Amino acid sequence: MSTTLAPYKVEFLKAAIDGGILKFGSFELKSKRISPYFFNAGNFYSANLLRAISTAYAKTIIEASTSSTPLEFDILFGPAYKGIPLACATVDKLADLLPEKYGKVCYSFDRKEAKDHGEGGNIVGAPLKGKRVLIVDDVVTAGTAKREAIDKIRKEGGIVVGILVALDRMEKLPAPNGDNPSTPMPSAIGEIRKEYGIPVLSILTLNDIIGGLKGKISEEDIRQMQEYKDKYRASD
Structure with missing residues (x-):
């Protein structure tokens, strides 16, 4: 692996490849684009892989929290369903790595349908009212699910301070008049940053994958990813 990336x-990246989470070939995306790579965070289901992704999330948070604009939060929020284990495991890992800072950080997640008995409500875990909330999820595709999560958190009185995902594909949204590669368009991540004025962080970007795997996978796979990036590069 490349030594230009941070060790974590x-x-x-190694865990994603060894675990079959990051694959290379030909994959049709929801956008109908044919991608030369595919990342499926839902496959981090074994203990060693869940530990790998929660460690990477936690270290990304710690790195962001020591920047010139520190990322401060009270709750990690995992949107149902993939975000739930990610938020829970990351809270545990943060407390393990920096107990003095994160020992009392909480987690919450939403229900797809509101509970109509018992305590009721849409939220499971820590109450969100008046709390700073960091959303943790796998990827941003069109941004619809993240907007829904932000709306739910705000309705509960929470303050969304950022979003953390595993991978930024650095890919533009399809143009309204058709998916013409020559039409400049922003990414879904860029649109969320602009719309809500919050940081959207990622463990890895497509640049990280291309740079980190040069000489480690076939030159053809690297070439195809580079061409895909150039073709669908976001304008932000």
Whole structure:
């Protein structure tokens, strides 16, 4: 693996490949584009892989929290369904790595349908009212699910301070008049940053994958990813 990436990124990239989470070939996306790579965070289902992704999330948070604009939060929120284990495991890992800072950080997640008995409500875990909330999820595709999560958190009185995902594909949204590669368009991540004025962080970007795997996978796979990036590069 490349030594230009932070060690935790290198370890995460290796775990993603070894675990079959990051694959190379030909994959049709929801957008109908044919991608030369595919990342499925739902496959982090074994203990060692869940530990790998929660460690990478936690270290990304710690790195962001020591920047010039520190990321401060009270709750990690995992949107149903993939975000639920990610938020829970990351809270545990943060407390393990920096107990003095994160020992009392909480987690919450939403229900797809509101509970109509018992305590009721849409939220499971820590109450969100008046709390700073960081959303943790796998990827941003069109941004619809993240907007829904932000709306739910705000309705509960929470303050969304950012979003953290595993991978930024650095890919533009399809143009309204058709998916013409020559039409400049922003990414879904860029649109969320602009619309809500919050940071959207990622463990890895497509640049990280291309740079980190040069010489480690076939030159053809690297070439195809580079061409795909150039073709669908976001304008932000």
